Amino acid sequence: xxxxxxxxxxxxEITKYYGLVTGDALLGANLYKDLFSGVRDVVGGRTSKYExxxxxxxxxxxxxxxxxxxxxxxxxxxGTRVAYHNLGGTxxxxxxxxxIGTAVTYQx
Amino acid sequence: xxTLSDNYNNLFAKRWAxxxxxxxxxxxxxxxxxxxxWNLVIFGFNIMYIISPLIAGxxxxxxxxxxxxxxxxxxxxxxxFILINAYGWLSLGWIYPKEPGTLSIxxxxxxxxxxxxxxxxLVNYILFVVVVGIFLRLISLxxxxxxxxxxxxxxxxxxxxxxxxxxxxxxxxxxPDIEGKKIEQYVGLVTGEAVAKEKEINGRFTxxxxxxxxxxxxxxxxxxxxxxxxxxxxxxxxxSGADSVVEILIDHITIGGLQGNATIVTATGTxxxxxxxxxxx
Numbered sequence: 001x002x003x004x005x006x007x008x009x010x011x012x013e014i015t016k017y018y019g020l021v022t023g024d025a026l027l028g029a030n031l032y033k034d035l036f037s038g039v040r041d042v043v044g045g046r047t048s049k050y051e052x053x054x055x056x057x058x059x060x061x062x063x064x065x066x067x068x069x070x071x072x073x074x075x076x077x078x079g080t081r082v083a084y085h086n087l088g089g090t091x092x093x094x095x096x097x098x099x100i101g102t103a104v105t106y107q108x
Numbered sequence: 109x110x111t112l113s114d115n116y117n118n119l120f121a122k123r124w125a126x127x128x129x130x131x132x133x134x135x136x137x138x139x140x141x142x143x144x145x146w147n148l149v150i151f152g153f154n155i156m157y158i159i160s161p162l163i164a165g166x167x168x169x170x171x172x173x174x175x176x177x178x179x180x181x182x183x184x185x186x187x188x189f190i191l192i193n194a195y196g197w198l199s200l201g202w203i204y205p206k207e208p209g210t211l212s213i214x215x216x217x218x219x220x221x222x223x224x225x226x227x228x229x230l231v232n233y234i235l236f237v238v239v240v241g242i243f244l245r246l247i248s249l250x251x252x253x254x255x256x257x258x259x260x261x262x263x264x265x266x267x268x269x270x271x272x273x274x275x276x277x278x279x280x281x282x283x284p285d286i287e288g289k290k291i292e293q294y295v296g297l298v299t300g301e302a303v304a305k306e307k308e309i310n311g312r313f314t315x316x317x318x319x320x321x322x323x324x325x326x327x328x329x330x331x332x333x334x335x336x337x338x339x340x341x342x343x344x345x346x347x348s349g350a351d352s353v354v355e356i357l358i359d360h361i362t363i364g365g366l367q368g369n370a371t372i373v374t375a376t377g378t379x380x381x382x383x384x385x386x387x388x389x
Contacts, residue, residue: 007283014287018270019279020338020356024330025266057266064268072270079283085360087371100358102281103270 001066002076002106009076009106018044023065027057027095028085054095056084063099072108074103114217125180128171132184133191136164140192147160159220164188187236189222267332273339280342285354286382295379296348300341304333304360304371328371334358337375350379 008014046087061082069077087094119126124296142148145155166187172180224231271280278286285291307327337358356377363370 007285008287017281017286019276020271020282020358022334022358023266023268058264061268064160064266068268068270079281079355081282081357083359085362087276087362096360098358098360100282100356101282102279105205 001070003062003066003080003101004076004078005080007079009025009078012106012108014076014078014104014106016074016105018069018074018105020057021065021069021072021074021077021101021103022065023061023099025057025061025064025069025097027053027097054084054097057095057097058099061099065099069101069103072103074105075108076104076106078104112327113135122176123173123222124176128168128176128180129184129187131171132164132166132168132182133187135167136160136184136188137191139163140195153194157196157219160192161185161189161222161258177343186273208343254276267331269334271338273333276342276352280338280353280356281375282356283354291354292383293381295348295381298341298344298348298350298353298373298377298379300337300339300344302333302336302340302373304328304330304373306370330371330373331387333371333373334375337373341375341377347377348379349381351382353379 001011002007052067078097079103082097082099085096087096132237137160140156140160143154143160148155164186164187168180168182168184172178196287218229253336276287307329307330338356341356354377356375358375359376361372361374363372
């Protein structure tokens with residue numbers, strides 16, 4: 001599955017447009033991780049746990065979007081955009097990753 | 109390997125931090141001394157246990173911020189706390205012949221407060237993670253004994269959707285143009301919004317728990333809201349005579365606070381009319 005941010009695929013002809021496909025994933029940063037990332041912020045160094053979680057969430061969202069596009073019969077997703085949103089709440093530490101793109105079929 | 113002179117230089121560079129810490133300890137112990145001397149006892153509990161570490165930390169932080177340039181982490185509060193407790197609980201009447209504390213419910217609550225003031229991260233962790241975790245386990249215990257699967261299983265970690273709206277002849281896309289089709293006319297910007305309603309929670313206590321727990325994806329009706337936003341956007345486009353919408357952008361905004369949150373889904377795009385309509389009816 002080809003996933004692109006560009007609106008066209010150069011040198012390839014797009015034969016069918018299916019429409020918008022989306023994928024979401026929530027990253028619920030729990031308090032246990034928060035506690036140790038706080039310590040790490042004081043001591044210094046990167047809070048790698050968050051980075052790992054963020055990558056996992058993005059991969060999950062991407063995977064579910066690709067699955068949806070495959071169900072539709074597409075072989076590429078163009079015009080893809082990834083957005084990260086902070087879902088407030090009192091603890092204010094739930095990050096939502098949303099991906100939106102256009103499912104298409106292109107001539108190989 | 110740091111040499112002796114290196115160590116000395118290091119200490120010299122941090123002299124204001126050390127002075128701030130020692131001043132904090134002196135002021136903290138001074139306030140404890142005054143509390144004992146003036147017998148400042150509330151409900152059989154000397155207030156020095158609570159206020160002296162706070163005063164020490166306060167003085168230390170102010171001096172450190174002003175002169176040293178950054179906070180030193182309220183070390184003097186911890187030292188004052190340990191010293192006062194060592195005096196109050198272990199060596200009663202060693203310096204002053206007054207008994208600083210007697211045990212009662214209020215004393216125990218005050219002790220909790222005192223420990224909270226001295227070790228905020230640890231106590232908050234115990235309060236929010238351990239206590240709530242045990243409580244949640246207890247709540248789910250009856251269902252587990254009865255052999256029922258709790259509702260939290262099978263939760264949605266990620267979800268996907270293909271947005272298709274009835275009555276749309278041309279696909280709506282997130283790209284600026286469709287290959288093989290020529291745009292005859294640009295109609296203009298169209299938008300649509302929808303509020304993603306959160307799952308209704310019954311009961312005051314579960315509502316409180318909800319505030320601490322991380323959100324789950326199936327609590328939000330995101331897919332419904334997104335489809336509603338896109339269909340409202342298309343409705344706007346259709347009303348102005350357009351065939352389809354290109355360059356669609358979907359955004360999510362969260363507003364709210366303690367009473368609850370609302371996630372607003374917005375869809376923005378450019379409404380267009382294509383040259384060759386495939387389905388003219």
